[in-house]
Amino acid sequence: MHGDSVPDSYVYVTxxxxxxxxxxxxxxxxxxxxxxxxxxxxxxxxDILFILLDRDGQSCVVPESATDTAFLARLRYLPDFDLDRLGAAVEAARDDYVVVWRSPEPPTALSDFEYD
Known part of the structure; x- marks a missing residue:
């Protein structure tokens, strides 16, 4: 008897x-x-990996094989996101990573950092 194989992971995009x-x-x-x-x-x-990071260094790694049009469509809504740059990075993906987008907003001040 053969059962359905269980995927290593699955991704929800909302x-x-x-x-x-x-x-x-x-x-x-x-x-x-x-x-x-x-x-x-x-x-x-x-496989190509899309790595999303927050200010604290937390990440969510999304394999291209687990993406759908909803994921790519949602990336377009990030401020000044460049789909051409994303396409070029996917074509040239190697064992290293390429930053395809950074938030244009400056980071918020650290709450426990004392300014002079």
Missing amino acids: EEGVTRHYADGSVDALAWEDVVEVRVAGDTAS
């Missing part, structure tokens, strides 16, 4: 954010409003 669920039960999630950087990287399994 208007609020991106969530990746792994087979081991762990979850990575980021709200769109918290995303400050988007990277593209190649991996050893020849």
Whole structure:
């Protein structure tokens, strides 16, 4: 008897954010409003990875194989996001990463940092 194979992970994209669920039960999630950087990287399994980061360095890694039009359409709504730059980065993806977008807004001040 052959059963359906269980995917390593699956990704939900909503208007609020991106969530990746792994087979081991762990979850990575980021709200769109918290995303400050988007990277593209190649991996050893020849899949392209989209890496979303927030100001604290938390990330949500989305494999291209788990994306759909909703994910790519939502990226377009990031301020000044360049789809041509994304396409070029995907074409040139290697084992390293390429930053394809950074938030144009300056980072917020650290609450416990004392200014002179």
